[in-house]
Amino acid sequence: MRVSLIWSEVFTGLRRNLSMVVSVILVTFISLTFVGAAALMQMQITQMKGYWYDRAQVAIYLCPDNSLAASCAAGGATDDQREAVENTLKSAALSPLIDKYYFESKDDAFTRFQEKFAGNEIAQFVTPDQLQETFWVNLKNPAQSDVIGEAFSSVPGVEEVTDQRKYLDVIFNILNVASYTAIGIAGLMLVAAVLLIATTIRLSAYSRRREITIMRLVGASNRFIQTPFILEGVFSAFIGSLLAGGAVVGIVHFFVQGYLRDNVPAAMSNLVGVGDALLVVPVLILIGMILAALSANFAIRRYLKA
Numbered sequence: 001m002r003v004s005l006i007w008s009e010v011f012t013g014l015r016r017n018l019s020m021v022v023s024v025i026l027v028t029f030i031s032l033t034f035v036g037a038a039a040l041m042q043m044q045i046t047q048m049k050g051y052w053y054d055r056a057q058v059a060i061y062l063c064p065d066n067s068l069a070a071s072c073a074a075g076g077a078t079d080d081q082r083e084a085v086e087n088t089l090k091s092a093a094l095s096p097l098i099d100k101y102y103f104e105s106k107d108d109a110f111t112r113f114q115e116k117f118a119g120n121e122i123a124q125f126v127t128p129d130q131l132q133e134t135f136w137v138n139l140k141n142p143a144q145s146d147v148i149g150e151a152f153s154s155v156p157g158v159e160e161v162t163d164q165r166k167y168l169d170v171i172f173n174i175l176n177v178a179s180y181t182a183i184g185i186a187g188l189m190l191v192a193a194v195l196l197i198a199t200t201i202r203l204s205a206y207s208r209r210r211e212i213t214i215m216r217l218v219g220a221s222n223r224f225i226q227t228p229f230i231l232e233g234v235f236s237a238f239i240g241s242l243l244a245g246g247a248v249v250g251i252v253h254f255f256v257q258g259y260l261r262d263n264v265p266a267a268m269s270n271l272v273g274v275g276d277a278l279l280v281v282p283v284l285i286l287i288g289m290i291l292a293a294l295s296a297n298f299a300i301r302r303y304l305k306a
Helices: 002-016 018-055 079-090 108-118 121-125 144-151 166-209 209-217 224-263 267-271 272-304
Strands: 060-063 098-104 132-139 158-163
Touching: 018 166, 018 224, 018 267, 018 272, 060 079, 060 144, 060 166, 079 098, 079 144, 098 108, 132 144, 144 158, 144 209, 158 166, 166 209, 166 272, 224 272
Parallel strands: none
Antiparallel strands: 060 132, 060 158, 098 132
């Protein structure tokens, strides 16, 4: 009987404050959608780092004829210097660190350039002699790229040693900033949702102040009085959380797995999937319900004390 009475009070409060309940649902929905998007973005960044860092190469650029580098003062790299670089890569000091390496001649670099810029006018003005010979090195542990850099710094015939991870770091830093921005917006929206829930509960309590007074007179405990109001907030936040979870799954299914998979082929193998989104949904629902319960409990306690 007490349970049915509590739920009766809950639905009465929801019906009386329908516009405020809809506002709570919408604010919770928007804020938790940002939270879910930020969580998925962090998952995507982690997957991309694991995928691309393992494939990042160290490029050992040999001296071209017109280089101004100190190690290239004698002109373009000679066959002996090229052989010396390869022997160093095969040495006992470096070979245990290297997964594989290959040499790219000027003709190979020209072929790759033409394929990369096919249809671009710039491809017409580039000749093989303008490109560099390069040793491309895949390390067993990409974090040890500094060893390669130190081994070939100031080596005759080597113009520059470049770790491709530094280019990836720029991209991932930008993605991290976007993720943190989404988290910041989500935090502000969650604060707004908490304040709105507290305001809704206090208004609901005010509109039923006569019923509360009567319940106090007949000996109802504060917990019994508070429970319907807390459930109102939790119910509203639960609906908003479900909508946010649906939005997150929809974004992954239609945008990430749909549009991006078809239009960004290079990232096909490491995009977040619907399974990842489904892992986020229970977290969103839990966050929404806990925040709503705490906010509503705080609001009604302060009202009853007043």
